[in-house]
Amino acid sequence: MSDNDDTTPAQYASPPCFMHELDPTFQQPLSDWSDVRRWRKAERERLIAARLAISADTRTKMAKRIAEGLDAAIGNVAGKMISLYWPFRGEPDLRGWMESVNERGGRTALPIVVEKGQPLIFRAYRHGDRLERGVWNIPIPAEGDPVVPDVVISPIVGIDPDRYRLGYGGGFFDRTLASLPRKPLVIGIGYEMQRIPTIYPQPHDIPMDVVVTETACPA
Numbered sequence: 001m002s003d004n005d006d007t008t009p010a011q012y013a014s015p016p017c018f019m020h021e022l023d024p025t026f027q028q029p030l031s032d033w034s035d036v037r038r039w040r041k042a043e044r045e046r047l048i049a050a051r052l053a054i055s056a057d058t059r060t061k062m063a064k065r066i067a068e069g070l071d072a073a074i075g076n077v078a079g080k081m082i083s084l085y086w087p088f089r090g091e092p093d094l095r096g097w098m099e100s101v102n103e104r105g106g107r108t109a110l111p112i113v114v115e116k117g118q119p120l121i122f123r124a125y126r127h128g129d130r131l132e133r134g135v136w137n138i139p140i141p142a143e144g145d146p147v148v149p150d151v152v153i154s155p156i157v158g159i160d161p162d163r164y165r166l167g168y169g170g171g172f173f174d175r176t177l178a179s180l181p182r183k184p185l186v187i188g189i190g191y192e193m194q195r196i197p198t199i200y201p202q203p204h205d206i207p208m209d210v211v212v213t214e215t216a217c218p219a
């Protein structure tokens with residue numbers, strides 16, 4: 001049987017798909033937003049479950065290191081309006097540090113979901129102020145005019161080497177950062193285990209300026 005006998009299938013040295021011969025780091029990029037969205041949903045679930053599997057004691061120790069990293073990244077907090085968050089789903093609990101900012105002459109705020117698909121607003125909050133339940137039952141300051149933060153501290157679900165953040169999927173921080181009247185210093189907060197090779201950044205994703213985890217040097 002000859003190679004040019006067109007009644008039989010052609011013989012190849014390799015199968016027609018060479019993908020398996022390529023370096024495993026060269027993967028087909030997820031180019032379709034619906035694929036990226038599906039991938040992000042699964043990755044969020046994996047990362048949140050992994051975070052919740054860390055003991056509360058270990059999380060507390062890591063939050064202390066993160067608070068030190070925040071001081072290093074921000075410097076003097078006096079006169080600054082710093083937005084934080086009310087921790088849930090295993091996020092680092094920085095409420096002690098939040099109070100220390102107020103004791104050092106800074107001010108703090110919490111984010112409020114006004115409506116799905118809209119930017120967050122921020123209201124000043126410190127320990128003792130009245131809270132009420134907001135969307136998803138997250139506590140929010142009960143009163144006060146919106147404030148504009150100088151520093152936005154954003155809890156991450158995942159983070160990639162270009163400091164693109166994976167959040168809970170509402171797009172709230174991206175919309176908020178895109179809409180603020182002046183650009184704040186944006187700090188992503190999380191644990192080292194939340195670092196991932198890529199989040200497949202999309203045009204709407206806005207990278208963090210700094211990432212602070214429990215390791216010593218902010219990067």
Ligand SMILES: Nc1nc2c(c(=O)[nH]1)N(C=O)[C@@H](CNc1ccc(C(=O)N[C@@H](CCC(=O)O)C(=O)O)cc1)CN2
Nearest residue numbers: 085086087088111113136138155167168169170172173
């Ligand atoms: N502690 C904390 N507070 C925060 C945030 C945060 O990341 N951490 N946010 C930062 O943005 C805002 C709340 N963002 C959230 C976004 C989505 C879901 C959520 O549960 N989403 C649904 C599915 C989302 C959808 O597809 O519509 C879910 O997971 O079941 C919760 C909070 C404001 N407050």
Ligand SMILES: Nc1ncnc2c1ncn2[C@@H]1O[C@H](COP(=O)(O)OP(=O)(O)OP(=O)(O)O)[C@@H](O)[C@H]1O
Nearest residue numbers: 040165166167168169170171172173174175178204
């Ligand atoms: N500036 C924006 N304008 C309009 N839509 C936006 C904007 N930013 C994000 N979105 C939309 O929000 C949705 C969720 O985005 P994404 O997956 O990036 O959320 P996330 O960053 O994980 O969530 P979150 O910030 O709430 O924690 C997407 O459909 C995205 O198109």
